[in-house]
Amino acid sequence: MKTNTPAPSYKGFRFPPEIISHAVWLYFRFSLSFRDVEELLEQHGIVVSYETVRQWCLKFGQTYANELRRRRPKTGGTWHMDEVYLKINGKPHYLWRAVDQDGNVLDILVQSRRNKQAAKKFFRKLLKGVQYVPRVIITDTLKSYGAAKREILPGVEHRQHKGLNNRAENSHQPTRLREKKMRRFKSAKHAQRFLSAFGPIAGHFQPRRHRFPAGEYRALLQGRFQQWHEVTRVKQVV
Template sequence: MISFKGSHYPNDVILYAVFFYVRYAVSYRDLEEILADRGVHVDHATLNRWVVKYASQIASEAQKRKTRTGRSWRMDETYIKVKGQWMYLYRALDKQGQTLDFMLSETRDEAAATRFFRQTIVNNGWPDKVVIDKSGANKAGLDNKNIELILHGWYWLIEVLQVKYLNNLIEQDHRFIKKITRPMKGFKSVEAATATLAGIETAHMIRKGQLGTTKLSAFQQFAALAG
């Protein structure tokens, strides 16, 4: 359960503000006006603190509670501007388009790719097949995981396919993330970017029906992750 200890606002107000920001293409000042129209007066700096504090915690719960994902993966990166510099958002889906995992990285290299595949495997289990682009770094990251399997005496390896057109699914999926981040015009810190992107990915997972509680509204599903 997420703690709201010390907050001067009701929990549902905080959760609504965080959800609205990560689900819709608004700036903090836009959200400040939207909430004021509903009788909730909170400044944009406080809204920022709420997102940074709670979005990652909610995303962690979403990873634990999401429905089972497939073992045929699609992996790719997109670009996110942080402190005026481009960083890399690693993302992976299964072949049905369900979100597997995501990771923000300052680098796009073998070490980052290996770290991302390690994280994704921990959260989703081992894949049978992974489709990637022509990136040598991503191929090296998967080769490292296959080496681990060999060293542990496994008799099967991850099949790696470097076929660009097969990755259209995840390239299209990037568009939702970019649509939400565009009004934000970049992030001022890695911490803020990481938390906000985790919240955006969680809202996107809910939109896809990955929490399996379709009788609840999207906001109710998001709020339930905090309980």
Template structure:
């Protein structure tokens, strides 16, 4: 990482990188609102407005998710894919998510539509991550869009031609249970105000989930200090 990265990312901020990353980590880790976090920080002598906390999360949550990817353990080749619903601008949109057979997070995609094109975009995004492999099996629900997307991708050489698509709903309990974490984190804010806001925030939620699932070797799930130090190291800052 270049020495100038830290200055560029935190330039102009009233607070230190340590405090900013500390606050962002807390918000993404626990089901709290920005106003709750404002009170928690005030209790620790840090006076910062909830609107500033919102801007911090929007700026650094997707950056954490991007920087964590190269440090993740490789997922296995059995994918469990499903969609859940997130409220954005007062409307329900689709959140595509995937985990492997061991419950490790693979990727996510927010989409206004639930069709073959969206499924294909999600598969492409997931396949492009450094911690994923071309799946041997992809377990999905009965949504007719998935077979269409898989056929088109195999025809285009984007998906392994021997990959098996299984439309068996009960086998997707792993990813359906994993959706509950996202729902719990979203609930305090009563939905998102924009599509971009939702996507950036969820990127941070997913990054914290990967840490909790011990997908990062140097950040054990139960060691908050190690997690804090790991996030600080991603940005070249001293925790």
């Protein structure tokens, strides 16, 4: 994403940025509830209510996520796309997700349908965010992808086979874990808001560990933390 994002403003908050950013990191990085974060902070002598933690995550989560997305290197030219069923307030919804060949989440969109119009809407949102056209897209056999692709990405190669799309399907697993922890999403807006911040923040701290020797992995993770400090405008975490 190339658009500039405003620096986080902590003006008017009683707690320092170090504590606020650490609470947001805990919530989005690990499968924790607001009450869990409250308890972890209390262990360090920081007395704050879970409702305050919730407000911090609402206020700063998307800001941090946008800046992390803006700073990441250009993602790959092969896009894997998939949609997964979500039940929200007893009604069916679908989480549309695109990842590149390295597993980086490109974008997500929660919609109530999985037809051609829904696929076109997701394609447009995805292209607006990444600002480049892929070389190949890989999807399952849902016909909506092919119909939307012919209008939105007519010159892009399209491989459509369920067995080719495991990378996108596997990327849904962290979402399922959080959905269970949160006892389902409360609304489509709630799911969209949470997952838009959750993907970039959690993914930033989850480089594919099996691909690196231990020393290289630790150095990479230290670099990720340094970038997090720059994004949150703090010098150190709690």
